[in-house]
Amino acid sequence: xTNQPPDHLPVTAEPDVQVTDDILREHPERVAAVRDAxxxxxxxxxxxxxxxxxxxxxxxxxxxxxxxxxxxxxxxxRGELDPDVLPMLEDAVRDEVxxxxxxxxxxxxxxxMDTDDAIEVVQTLDDEAREExxxxxxxxxxxxxxxxxxxxxDSAGRLMQRELVSVPxxxxxxQTIDHLRAVAERDxxxxxxxxxxxxxxxxxxxxxxxxxxxxILRSKRSLALAELADTELRSVPVDMDQEEVAxxxxxxGLASAPVVSAGNRLVGVITVDDIVDIIHEEAEEDxxxxxxxSEGDLYEAAVDTAKSRFPWLAVNLATxxxxxxxxxxxxxxxxxxxxxxxxxxIVASMGGNAGTQTMTVAxxxxxxxxxxxxxxxxxxWKEGIVGGVNGLVFAVIMGLVAWAWFGDPSIGLVIAAxxxxxxxxxxxxxxxxxxxxxxxxxxxxxxxxxxLTTLTDVVGFSAFLGLATIFVV
Amino acid sequence: xTNQPPDHLPVTAEPDVQVTDDILREHPERVAAVRDAxxxxxxxxxxxxxxxxxxxxxxxxxxxxxxxxxxxxxxxxRGELDPDVLPMLEDAVRDEVxxxxxxxxxxxxxxxMDTDDAIEVVQTLDDEAREExxxxxxxxxxxxxxxxxxxxxDSAGRLMQRELVSVPxxxxxxQTIDHLRAVAERDxxxxxxxxxxxxxxxxxxxxxxxxxxxxILRSKRSLALAELADTELRSVPVDMDQEEVAxxxxxxGLASAPVVSAGNRLVGVITVDDIVDIIHEEAEEDxxxxxxxSEGDLYEAAVDTAKSRFPWLAVNLATxxxxxxxxxxxxxxxxxxxxxxxxxxIVASMGGNAGTQTMTVAxxxxxxxxxxxxxxxxxxWKEGIVGGVNGLVFAVIMGLVAWAWFGDPSIGLVIAAxxxxxxxxxxxxxxxxxxxxxxxxxxxxxxxxxxLTTLTDVVGFSAFLGLATIFVV
Numbered sequence: 054x055t056n057q058p059p060d061h062l063p064v065t066a067e068p069d070v071q072v073t074d075d076i077l078r079e080h081p082e083r084v085a086a087v088r089d090a091x092x093x094x095x096x097x098x099x100x101x102x103x104x105x106x107x108x109x110x111x112x113x114x115x116x117x118x119x120x121x122x123x124x125x126x127x128x129x130x131r132g133e134l135d136p137d138v139l140p141m142l143e144d145a146v147r148d149e150v151x152x153x154x155x156x157x158x159x160x161x162x163x164x165x166m167d168t169d170d171a172i173e174v175v176q177t178l179d180d181e182a183r184e185e186x187x188x189x190x191x192x193x194x195x196x197x198x199x200x201x202x203x204x205x206x207d208s209a210g211r212l213m214q215r216e217l218v219s220v221p222x223x224x225x226x227x228q229t230i231d232h233l234r235a236v237a238e239r240d241x242x243x244x245x246x247x248x249x250x251x252x253x254x255x256x257x258x259x260x261x262x263x264x265x266x267x268x269i270l271r272s273k274r275s276l277a278l279a280e281l282a283d284t285e286l287r288s289v290p291v292d293m294d295q296e297e298v299a300x301x302x303x304x305x306g307l308a309s310a311p312v313v314s315a316g317n318r319l320v321g322v323i324t325v326d327d328i329v330d331i332i333h334e335e336a337e338e339d340x341x342x343x344x345x346x347s348e349g350d351l352y353e354a355a356v357d358t359a360k361s362r363f364p365w366l367a368v369n370l371a372t373x374x375x376x377x378x379x380x381x382x383x384x385x386x387x388x389x390x391x392x393x394x395x396x397x398x399i400v401a402s403m404g405g406n407a408g409t410q411t412m413t414v415a416x417x418x419x420x421x422x423x424x425x426x427x428x429x430x431x432x433x434w435k436e437g438i439v440g441g442v443n444g445l446v447f448a449v450i451m452g453l454v455a456w457a458w459f460g461d462p463s464i465g466l467v468i469a470a471x472x473x474x475x476x477x478x479x480x481x482x483x484x485x486x487x488x489x490x491x492x493x494x495x496x497x498x499x500x501x502x503x504x505l506t507t508l509t510d511v512v513g514f515s516a517f518l519g520l521a522t523i524f525v526v
Numbered sequence: 527x528t529n530q531p532p533d534h535l536p537v538t539a540e541p542d543v544q545v546t547d548d549i550l551r552e553h554p555e556r557v558a559a560v561r562d563a564x565x566x567x568x569x570x571x572x573x574x575x576x577x578x579x580x581x582x583x584x585x586x587x588x589x590x591x592x593x594x595x596x597x598x599x600x601x602x603x604r605g606e607l608d609p610d611v612l613p614m615l616e617d618a619v620r621d622e623v624x625x626x627x628x629x630x631x632x633x634x635x636x637x638x639m640d641t642d643d644a645i646e647v648v649q650t651l652d653d654e655a656r657e658e659x660x661x662x663x664x665x666x667x668x669x670x671x672x673x674x675x676x677x678x679x680d681s682a683g684r685l686m687q688r689e690l691v692s693v694p695x696x697x698x699x700x701q702t703i704d705h706l707r708a709v710a711e712r713d714x715x716x717x718x719x720x721x722x723x724x725x726x727x728x729x730x731x732x733x734x735x736x737x738x739x740x741x742i743l744r745s746k747r748s749l750a751l752a753e754l755a756d757t758e759l760r761s762v763p764v765d766m767d768q769e770e771v772a773x774x775x776x777x778x779g780l781a782s783a784p785v786v787s788a789g790n791r792l793v794g795v796i797t798v799d800d801i802v803d804i805i806h807e808e809a810e811e812d813x814x815x816x817x818x819x820s821e822g823d824l825y826e827a828a829v830d831t832a833k834s835r836f837p838w839l840a841v842n843l844a845t846x847x848x849x850x851x852x853x854x855x856x857x858x859x860x861x862x863x864x865x866x867x868x869x870x871x872i873v874a875s876m877g878g879n880a881g882t883q884t885m886t887v888a889x890x891x892x893x894x895x896x897x898x899x900x901x902x903x904x905x906x907w908k909e910g911i912v913g914g915v916n917g918l919v920f921a922v923i924m925g926l927v928a929w930a931w932f933g934d935p936s937i938g939l940v941i942a943a944x945x946x947x948x949x950x951x952x953x954x955x956x957x958x959x960x961x962x963x964x965x966x967x968x969x970x971x972x973x974x975x976x977x978l979t980t981l982t983d984v985v986g987f988s989a990f991l992g993l994a995t996i997f998v999v
Contacts, residue, residue, distance in 0.1 A: 081901045109777045230743060237744035248740045249722050249781065266739035267721045270703060271710035303806060304582045306799035308722065308781060325798050326779035329805060333776060336809030337890060343813065344886025345879060351891050355911040362883050366916060369879045370924065373872040380868045387860070387867050394860050394867035395853045398983075399846040401871070406818060406842045410835050413817025417810060418824050428554045438828040443839060451843065510871075 080110075084117040091118075091125050099129045112141035119354075120149065127153050136162035140170040144177045151182060160189035163198070167245070169214040169327060172201040176211065209298050210291040212331075213312040213321030216245040219252040220278065222261055227274030229264075245322075249308045252319055253282045260288060260311055260319040288313045291320055295331050300422065302328040339420060342498040343413065345369075368503055376401070376510035383518035389526050392459045393518060396468055400517045403447060404475035404509030411436045411483025412505050416497050419487055426492070433484045440480020444473040463525045471517035478512050479505075553583075557590040564591075564598050572602045585614035592827075593622065600626050609635035613643040617650045624655060633662035636671070640718065642687040642800060645674040649684065682771050683764040685804075686785040686794030689718040692725040693751065695734050700747030702737075718795075722781045725792055726755045733761060733784055733792040761786045764793055768804050773895065775801040812893060815971040816886065818842075841976055849874070849983035856991035862999050865932045866991060869941055873990045876920060877948035877982030884909045884956025885978050889970050892960055899965070906957045913953020917946040936998045944990035951985050952978075 083102065090098040103111060103126065115123055115138065127134065127150065134154070139147060139162055151159050151174075163171040163186070175183055175198055187195050197215055204210025220229050229251060236243050251269065253262040262282030272281060287305060289298055291314045302310065302325060312321040341347065345365040353361070380387075380397070387394050415432070418424035424432060448469035456465030486504045487497035556575065563571040576584060576599065588596055588611065600607065600623065607627070612635055615623060624632050624647075636644040636659070648656055648671055660668055670688055677683025693702050702724060709716050724742065726735040735755030745754055760778060762771055764787045775783065775798060785794040814820065818838040826834070853860075853870070860867050888905070891897035897905060921942035929938030959977045960970035 080895065081898050084901075107778060109779070233744045234746065241744070244740070244744055247738050247781075265720050266743060267717070269743065270739060271706045271714070271717055273707060303802050305580060306582070306802070308720075308798060325781060325802065329776050329779070329798065329802060332802060332805050333809065336806065336813065340809065340813050340816065340890055341886055344816065344882050346883045346886055351887060351896055351905060355908045356915065358908070359912045359915040362880070362912065363916060363919070365883065366876065366880060366920065370872070370876060370920060373875045374927070376875075377868050377872055380871070384864050384868065388864045391857050391861045391867075394864075394870075395850050395857065397867075398853070398871055398874070399843070399850055402846045402849075402983075403839065403843060407835070407839060409817050410819045410838065413814055413819055414824060417813055422553065423824055425554050428557075432824060435828045435831070439832045439835065442829065442832040443836060446836070447839065447843060454847070510875075 080113060080117075083110075084114060087114060087126065088118065088122060091122050091129075096129055099126065103130055104133065108135040108137040109141055111135065112138045115150065116143055116146050123149065124153055132158075134162075136165045137170065140166065140173040147174065147177060148179070148182070151178060151186070156182075156185040156189040159186050163190055164194055167214040167216055168197055168201060168321075169212055169323075171198055172211055176202060176206070205292060207295045208291070209289045209293045209295065209312050209323060210321075212295055212298065212327050213289075213291070213323045214245065215321050217252060217311075217319070217322040218244065218248055219254045219258075219319055222253045222255055222279050222282070224278050225274065226269055226272045226276045226278070226281065229269060229278065230274070248322075249324075250311075250322075252311055252322070253278050254319055258319060259317045260313055262286065263311065286311065288317070289323060290314075296335055296420075298323060299328050299331045299335065303332060335420065339416065339498040342496070343416065343502060345502065372503060372507040372510070375507060376514055379511050379514045380518065382515075383522060386518055386522045386526050390464070390521065392455075392461070392464060393521050393525075396455055396464070397514055397517050399451065400468060400471045400475055401510045401513035403451075403472060404479045404513045405506050407440060407443060407476045408479030408483045408505045408509050409502070411440070411480050412487060412501050415484050415487040416501060419491050419497055424488070426488075429484070429488050433481060433488075436480040436484045437477060438480075440476045440478070440483075441473070444476030444480075447476065448472040461525070464521070467520045467524055468517060470520055471513065474516045475509060475513045479509050482508050553586060553590075556583075557587060560587060560599065561591065561595060564595050564602075569602055572599065576603055577606065581608040581610040582614055584608065585611045588623065589616055589619050596622065597626055605631075607635075609638045610643065613639065613646040620647065620650060621652070621655070624651060624659070629655075629658040629662045632659050636663055637667055640687040640689055641670055641674060641794075642685055642796075644671055645684055649675060649679070678765060680768045681764070682762045682766045682768065682785050682796060683794070685768055685771065685800050686762075686764070686796050687718065688794050690725060690784075690792070690795040691717065691721055692727045692731075692733075692792055695726045695728055695752050695755070697751050698747065699742055699745045699749045699751070699754065702742060702751065703747070721795075722797075723784075723795075725784055725795070726751050727792055731792060732790045733786055735759065736784065759784065761790070762796060763787075769808055769893075771796060772801050772804045772808065776805060808893065812889065812971040815969070816889065816975060818975065845976060845980040845983070848980060849987055852984050852987045853991065855988075856995060859991055859995045859999050863937070863994065865928075865934070865937060866994050866998075869928055869937070870987055870990050872924065873941065873944045873948055874983045874986035876924075876945060877952045877986045878979050880913060880916060880949045881952030881956045881978045881982050882975070884913070884953050885960060885974050888957050888960040889974060892964050892970055897961070899961075902957070902961050906954060906961075909953040909957045910950060911953075913949045913951070913956075914946070917949030917953075920949065921945040934998070937994070940993045940997055941990060943993055944986065947989045948982060948986045952982050955981050 087099060087102055090102065103114070106114065115126065118126060123146070139150070139159070142150060154162075159174075163174065166174070175186065178186065187198065190198065201211060218233070220232060224232075233244065249266060251264050251266065252260060253264060255261050262278075262284040263286040264278060264282050268281055287301065287307070288311045289301065291312050298310070301307065307325065309322055309324045311319055312323055314320045345362070347361060383393075415424060451472050452465040452469030455468045456462050482505055486508075487501045490497040490500050560572060560575055563575065576587070579587065588599065591599060596619070612620060612623065612632070627635075632647075636647065639647070648659065651659065660671065663671065674684060691706070693705060697705075706717065722739060724737050724739065725733060726737060728734050735751075735757040736759040737751060737755050741754055760774065760780070761784045762774065764785050771783070774780065780798065782795055782797045784792055785796055787793045818835070820834060856866075888897060924945050925938040925942030928941045929935050955978055959981075960974045963970040963973050
């Protein structure tokens with residue numbers, strides 16, 4: 054199946070291929086090296102490390118430095134910063150860098166980027182900085198950027214690049230190749246830097262098909278595009294949310310997709326490299342939100358991290374106080390049978406864990422559109438059964454353990470009943486809470502864990518202590 | 527910046543472009559429709575829905591059905607199943623489908639796939655099924671598959687396809703295009719279905735560069751590849767772990783990457799569509815593991831789901847019993863001051879939440895290689911400070927609340943001290959546990975939550991009840 058060329062001619066170039074085995078591991082060491090060189094004021098050493106870097110690696114490095122080091126680094130490579138670094142930076146870091154570079158240098162950098170990258174940079178600036186930068190951009194480029202900014206945030210319109218190649222459906226392969234060569238000879242900048250597909254349009258600029266470059270290259274010059282074009286292609290409406298665009302790319306293994314406005318007019322193209330970032334960010338965001346943090350804050354100062362984590366802990370304190378209040382209602386019961394205080398956290402903890410299992414599956418199924426109102430009820434009952442079954446199993450185990458431990462069968466029966474109730478509620482709530490939040494437009498990954506653990510704590514403590522008040526004391 | 531063709535000629539094809547606004551939302555409805563049609567034995571309706579589907583959508587549909595429905599569906603479309611469905615299926619479902627189709631049909635399907643997809647299908651079969659299928663595959667294809675299986679699981683060698691285009695460095699653009707047209711005319715199957723890059727090799731098959739198709743197409747026929755080729759390309763060693771390959775694609779926005787064996791010999795190519803899946807799966811896996819579930823099990827039978835979730839809950843029960851034992855040590859103290867039973871879950875819960883925040887950041891930073899032994903110690907101390915600072919803040923708040931609630935300043939002081947201790951420990955352990963697990967080769971996402979909450983429960987209960995035994999009672 055491998056296609057080797059028919060013959061191998063003598064070498065005319067020396068191999069200079071970088072094997073990337075340890076590129077990924079170099080990052081922390083590189084940060085330390087640049088930090089040392091900056092501190093020592095060794096400009097040559099800083100430039101030796103920084104200038105050969107790929108723009109993505111340089112962006113990581115800039116992010117990893119503290120504010121003062123970052124500014125010192127920018128001064129060291131003034132005028133030689135690769136423009137492509139800017140779109141790769143985290144928003145807060147980019148704000149600093151843009152302010153330090155000044156509007157003229159930023160505007161010049163925007164001119165060298167594809168529109169999607171330029172919009173990524175411009176859209177996160179605050180209003181004043183954005184106006185200053187846009188004022189410094191030439192009028193025609195500014196019009197493109199301003200049009201891009203009219204599309205909703207996180208929509209396909211913001212993600213797409215305007216640079217694309219489209220040709221009339223009436224052309225053949227030879228005309229297409231000649232056209233590309235002619236454009237490139239006139240001004241190579243008029244073509245996208247890299248592209249995978251050529252789009253085929255009718256005489257009213259409506260998208261009618263797609264031809265991949267590998268199809269063009271293997272076909273005879275005389276073949277008509279109408280015969281070659283893939284007309285069942287998947288296009289993206291310009292206002293589609295980026296999360297759905299990512300699902301589309303993933304589902305159909307796309308390398309790029311055309312973006313169309315009303316009336317199927319071709320307005321741009323989205324490439325997979327932007328989508329890879331979104332897939333990663335969306336999943337990452339859910340992980341962090343479920344863990345109660347708003348952002349990966351590895352490089353932030355300790356006091357900023359402490360501040361950013363405070364609100365979530367404060368919410369948790371409020372719910373813990375609520376649960377404590379529930380326990381407070383049964384002080385008299387606990388005073389008589391202190392074993393209840395020993396056992397009660399078990400019921401709450403098992404409910405919390407069982408609920409978290411269900412909730413995690415539900416939150417991810419909502420994100421990948423596998424869970425919806427259509428099948429929500431079925432999954433709700435299913436999780437109820439799962440919770441009930443595991444509730445009964447652990448009820449038996451825990452009932453016997455409690456009986457043996459405290460020598461009182463009634464304590465065993467009460468903990469068994471409370472366990473069953475709490476795991477059943479946990480299973481149902483694990484589906485119902487994310488689904489309800491999603492329907493009311495709240496991100497289920499943010500709010501589900503609080504609601505869920507509050508519920509399983511309150512139900513766990515009140516079922517166990519309530520039943521004990523009736524049957525044990 | 528948009529490159530419109532110079533003129534628009536009359537239309538010769540009718541627009542037939544699918545706007546994909548709601549494709550993503552159709553899934554649950556489609557599952558219900560096929561289920562109904564299968565139940566009613568309406569073969570025509572099943573085929574009408576199923577046969578026009580994209581293979582990725584059909585794979586989703588097959589996964590969503592129950593076992594019997596699945597087999598009925600396969601019988602309905604016997605002989606017309608798109609081979610590309612097989613690599614898209616989850617392992618358990620694929621096993622069923624492969625068994626039902628039989629070795630001959632599966633072997634024929636393998637022949638129509640790219641090697642990476644064929645290996646994906648073959649590698650997950652059990653030994654007996656794999657042998658049967660491989661016996662039915664023609665000898666030359668079998669040799670390629672068997673070689674692929676010698677690479678470690680989850681390595682670049684398993685991900686790569688052998689189908690690629692490589693040409694000698696001494697050629698020019700014209701020779702390259704003529705070569706592609708000649709191969710396609712002889713047998714189009716000898717070229718990969720879609721490709722983005724042509725690799726340039728020396729006379730010993732060593733990789734020396736890469737030319738993107740869009741470069742070839744815009745260049746004059748006489749231009750030498752040696753001048754055109756990008757020789758600073760990033761290649762992937764054949765034994766690199768797939769998670770690192772995914773990081774590489776994401777970092778450098780790659781559409782494809784060449785895979786090389788020892789001595790820089792070009793052996794295959796990895797394309798971004800496979801990487802998109804891996805990025806998603808790796809993040810998904812971490813989310814689910816942190817939530818205590820091994821797999822997204824939305825479509826599984828309730829009893830199977832209950833079984834698969836049992837082990838995690840059993841581990842949690844064991845740790846909850848350990849925490850209960852700690853409480854049990856202080857029964858006498860609680861008997862005297864029942865307020866302690868009311869307040870103690872607050873200390874444990876705050877520790878658990880603060881620790882989970884740190885742990886979530888650490889687990890993700892390990893996955894993206896931002897956290898390592900090199901900077902581990904710095905992050906460890908930083909998280910200690912974060913935990914200590916937030917510990918002190920919440921100590922003051924909770925100390926005052928407890929004093930006001932139970933009118934006893936010594937209870938306030940004790941809960942304040944316990945809170946500070948537990949949040950400090952939680953911050954340190956939130957980094958130390960994932961880092962230690964990672965170093966000892968255990969996936970930190972699996973085991974970190976158990977260790978962490980056990981620790982924060984035990985420290986929380988014993989610090990609070992221990993201090994209370996000394997200072998309150």
